[in-house]
Amino acid sequence: MLVAAFGCFAAMPAMAQQKLLDDPVIYEQTHFRKECSTATFEQDFVNRIDINNDGLVDAVVNEGAIVCDGDRGPGCTEEGCPYNFYLQVAEGGYFMIATAQMYGYDFVKRFGNMVFELKMHARYCDRTDAAPCLMTVRVRGTTFLTISKK
Numbered sequence: 001m002l003v004a005a006f007g008c009f010a011a012m013p014a015m016a017q018q019k020l021l022d023d024p025v026i027y028e029q030t031h032f033r034k035e036c037s038t039a040t041f042e043q044d045f046v047n048r049i050d051i052n053n054d055g056l057v058d059a060v061v062n063e064g065a066i067v068c069d070g071d072r073g074p075g076c077t078e079e080g081c082p083y084n085f086y087l088q089v090a091e092g093g094y095f096m097i098a099t100a101q102m103y104g105y106d107f108v109k110r111f112g113n114m115v116f117e118l119k120m121h122a123r124y125c126d127r128t129d130a131a132p133c134l135m136t137v138r139v140r141g142t143t144f145l146t147i148s149k150k
Contacts, residue, residue: 020093024059024086036068052139054090079121125149
């Protein structure tokens with residue numbers, strides 16, 4: 001996962017230790033329907049993209065796009081909202097590789113590869129000012145690699 005010193009990504013167990021999910025969206029929706037009396041999921045709840053450039057469509061779940069009992073983004077704080085990153089495997093199914101607390105992201109092409117431009121709290125760039133940290137990361141295999149942060 002992304003280097004633990006940044007504190008923005010939580011490492012998930014290796015794929016061999018996780019049960020594969022048929023669909024991470026159904027998994028996440030089921031979880032929040034149990035946690036909330038009324039749960040609704042906005043359009044940007046999931047983004048299905050190939051995050052590790054392997055040709056398989058993966059999923060990024062934005063917990064800020066959940067309305068739980070009238071409260072939008074119940075896990076959101078001043079440091080952003082939880083995002084969960086799921087990889088699809090060729091054998092079928094998905095597993096979570098990371099979760100991060102952030103404001104949002106763009107998924108853009110850089111030098112022929114797709115990368116994330118993460119918008120995060122300034123502390124993830126070792127700063128105390130108000131401007132968001134902009135961290136560029138690439139997912140290679142099941143690992144987040146930091147390209148830059150400012």
